[in-house]
Amino acid sequence: MARDPLWGESGLSIFVLPSGQQGQSLLAVAKAWTRLKLIGPSIWVNAERFDKDAGMPPRIEALVLGGGQADDIHEIDVDLFEQLARQNLTQVRLLVIRTAVPDAAFDEQQDDLVDILAKYLEQAVPRTSGQSDQDAPVTTLSKINLLTGPTEFIPENQDRMVNPIFNAHFVASTEDRSNPLAGDAFVRYEPDNPRFAGFTLLHAATLGALWLGLPRGGYELAKKANWSGDKVFVSRVFVNAILTDGLIQRACARVLKRAANAKEALPT
Numbered sequence: 001m002a003r004d005p006l007w008g009e010s011g012l013s014i015f016v017l018p019s020g021q022q023g024q025s026l027l028a029v030a031k032a033w034t035r036l037k038l039i040g041p042s043i044w045v046n047a048e049r050f051d052k053d054a055g056m057p058p059r060i061e062a063l064v065l066g067g068g069q070a071d072d073i074h075e076i077d078v079d080l081f082e083q084l085a086r087q088n089l090t091q092v093r094l095l096v097i098r099t100a101v102p103d104a105a106f107d108e109q110q111d112d113l114v115d116i117l118a119k120y121l122e123q124a125v126p127r128t129s130g131q132s133d134q135d136a137p138v139t140t141l142s143k144i145n146l147l148t149g150p151t152e153f154i155p156e157n158q159d160r161m162v163n164p165i166f167n168a169h170f171v172a173s174t175e176d177r178s179n180p181l182a183g184d185a186f187v188r189y190e191p192d193n194p195r196f197a198g199f200t201l202l203h204a205a206t207l208g209a210l211w212l213g214l215p216r217g218g219y220e221l222a223k224k225a226n227w228s229g230d231k232v233f234v235s236r237v238f239v240n241a242i243l244t245d246g247l248i249q250r251a252c253a254r255v256l257k258r259a260a261n262a263k264e265a266l267p268t
Contacts, residue, residue, distance in 0.1 A: 008040075008215065011091025011140075012093070013093040014092070014121075015030075015042060018046070019046060023048075026200060027044060028197070030044065030201060035067065038212065039211060040067075041067075043078075044063045045062045045063075060079070060081070060113075060117070063076070063077055064078055064083070090139060091139065091140050095208045100161065106157040115165070118143055121143075122141065143165060146170050148199065149187075151186040170233050171232055202237045203237050
């Protein structure tokens with residue numbers, strides 16, 4: 001089956017955002033990173049985009065983000081299931097982002113949406129008939145649960161954040177390091193600071209294969225067998241990135257200057 005030109009080898013990850021301000025903060029960071037060409041095209045849903053009164057099967061509005069020319073970003077509202085019906089996909093991920101922070105109740109709205117998505121994605125994933133297995137799936141559907149929170153914070157409803165419908169649960173290691181040997185700045189949650197949202201998106205982008213040039217997600221790289229939702233894995237991510245065109249130009253200029261100087265060897 002031919003790959004879809006938009007999602008490519010990495011497949012399609014459907015990111016389920018938390019409700020309210022947590023989801024808005026994550027989406028703002030996702031837009032910024034898409035504009036900077038750090039991450040590829042992505043699709044996002046949240047409880048606010050789902051109309052329960054519209055009946056079943058559900059109509060769920062999704063936001064597709066993609067990079068454009070220069071610093072442009074494309075934002076397109078689509079019907080999630082209509083979007084899936086128009087594409088050839090070998091890999092679909094339902095990636096639920098759960099953020100546990102102080103003074104925040106368990107996200108019932110997100111949880112209800114996850115149950116509906118899990119049920120109807122199972123029906124929507126294409127299947128084929130063959131002599132050996134009439135229900136052999138053409139597209140792989142992975143349901144991944146990501147939990148993030150600040151350092152030393154233990155949520156009251158942590159038992160409700162796991163669910164057997166998932167293939168695997170990942171808990172983001174609460175450390176803020178640029179590399180494994182660097183010191184830890186700790187993960188802190190401040191409502192007006194986007195740093196926690198950035199920490200959460202680091203892990204979501206890694207599990208969802210969003211980083212440009214990395215076509216495999218953390219789940220595909222780590223799994224050795226079919227997981228049945230009864231395992232929890234600790235996710236560790238370390239990223240150093242150049243975030244602006246100005247920094248890129250200065251970094252390139254330094255490399256070219258050193259390359260032009262025969263007496264100054266380039267680092268290896």
